[in-house]
Amino acid sequence: MNASRAAVYVHVPWCLQRCPYCDFATEAIAPARIPHEAYARAVLTELELRARALAAPLEPISLFFGGGTPSLWSHDALGAVIAAVSRFGPLGEVTVECNPTSIDRDRASSLRDRGVTRLSLGIQSLRDVHLRYLGRLHDAAGGLKAVREAIAAGGLRVSADVMFGMAEQRRDELVDDVRALVNEGVEHLSCYALTIEQGTRFGELARKGRLPRLPDDDVAALYEGIERTMGDLGFVHYEVSNYARPGRGSEHNLSYWRGEAYLGLGAGAVGCVPTEGGAARRWRNAHDVPGYLASLERAELPAGELEDLDADTRVREGLMLGMRTDEGCDLRAWARRTGTDPRASRAARIARQVERGNVIDEGDVLRIPQARWLVADDIVASVF
Numbered sequence: 125m126n127a128s129r130a131a132v133y134v135h136v137p138w139c140l141q142r143c144p145y146c147d148f149a150t151e152a153i154a155p156a157r158i159p160h161e162a163y164a165r166a167v168l169t170e171l172e173l174r175a176r177a178l179a180a181p182l183e184p185i186s187l188f189f190g191g192g193t194p195s196l197w198s199h200d201a202l203g204a205v206i207a208a209v210s211r212f213g214p215l216g217e218v219t220v221e222c223n224p225t226s227i228d229r230d231r232a233s234s235l236r237d238r239g240v241t242r243l244s245l246g247i248q249s250l251r252d253v254h255l256r257y258l259g260r261l262h263d264a265a266g267g268l269k270a271v272r273e274a275i276a277a278g279g280l281r282v283s284a285d286v287m288f289g290m291a292e293q294r295r296d297e298l299v300d301d302v303r304a305l306v307n308e309g310v311e312h313l314s315c316y317a318l319t320i321e322q323g324t325r326f327g328e329l330a331r332k333g334r335l336p337r338l339p340d341d342d343v344a345a346l347y348e349g350i351e352r353t354m355g356d357l358g359f360v361h362y363e364v365s366n367y368a369r370p371g372r373g374s375e376h377n378l379s380y381w382r383g384e385a386y387l388g389l390g391a392g393a394v395g396c397v398p399t400e401g402g403a404a405r406r407w408r409n410a411h412d413v414p415g416y417l418a419s420l421e422r423a424e425l426p427a428g429e430l431e432d433l434d435a436d437t438r439v440r441e442g443l444m445l446g447m448r449t450d451e452g453c454d455l456r457a458w459a460r461r462t463g464t465d466p467r468a469s470r471a472a473r474i475a476r477q478v479e480r481g482n483v484i485d486e487g488d489v490l491r492i493p494q495a496r497w498l499v500a501d502d503i504v505a506s507v508f
């Protein structure tokens with residue numbers, strides 16, 4: 125019998141405090157107010173409903189708890205979700221995003237004992253001045269301690285998020301930070317340039333001209349600094365923003381970038397599964413926790429937005445995600461999935477980008493050379 129392969133994502137929509145640059149679906153909450161058990165019951169019910177609606181039995185690829193700050197959720201709740209998803213099939217990778225303020229050796233061990241295999245730590249920087257600029261709750265010493273304790277717990281793969289482009293950030297500082305994280309034993313690094321989003325505190329300050337910013341050329345120099353350092357350290361740059369020891373890339377994220385289905389569960393979660401005729405349906409649950417809990421209490425799917433994607437839209441999104449990786453976009457896989465030849469209406473545009481050295485055409489696979497990854501979004505848009 126066929127199976128519906130899908131990565132499973134659980135959104136945990138709370139943080140101790142909102143960071144001024146963040147536009148994720150999350151709200152600040154005092155830990156005592158988190159409805160641990162009610163949210164776990166709701167997520168388990170949503171899992172059952174979403175799995176039942178699939179065309180074939182769910183075959184989970186991986187499980188990822190993101191947010192928000194999933195490490196604020198009770199470990200019994202996380203464990204119950206891991207056990208429930210595992211009943212559909214073995215999980216290759218189970219990741220929990222953690223903030224340094226909510227992880228230590230005991231908590232890391234407790235997560236591992238419940239089936240977690242990987243922690244993704246929101247370190248952002250190892251400089252107090254930059255952490256203060258970002259409005260983070262932890263300091264540099266706290267970030268380093270979190271990494272050490274997560275690794276000391278044993279049996280967990282540890283990834284760190286690093287942000288760059290903060291005002292007055294220097295390349296040597298950033299390079300030293302990423303070296304320090306790798307020396308501690310981090311095997312995966314996600315590096316994001318600070319972006320200013322509308323609707324955030326930083327967005328408001330930037331609009332009023334009151335947010336100190338780093339010039340774009342300096343941001344590009346920081347990116348090159350990371351790129352060179354991670355290469356020297358033996359890491360593979362396997363996606364525009366991600367580096368890993370060989371073979372240690374995130375299975376969960378790779379499955380997104382390869383265009384696999386994903387089941388998003390929880391308030392504010394997004395999911396997308398194939399439907400008929402090469403199309404797919406995407407849902408975005410409303411970010412309204414009381415409404416989410418009430419719907420699932422009635423065993424009804426939560427309110428939110430639904431979007432039907434036709435085959436061509438799926439192919440475009442597949443190019444967008446796949447071409448940002450070192451393995452590239454697998455055109456044959458997309459043709460199989462959607463019944464649409466991704467080249468059909470794009471041959472001339474692809475050829476033009478190949479001529480300019482922006483795209484490598486390997487027949488079944490299209491890739492962007494890594495030297496052009498800084499402008500990958502523009503290149504992919506020109507292939508659309």
Ligand code: SF4
Nearest residue numbers: 139142143146191192
């Ligand atoms: S901790 Fe992470 S998810 Fe929460 S507000 Fe800060 S950046 Fe956003």
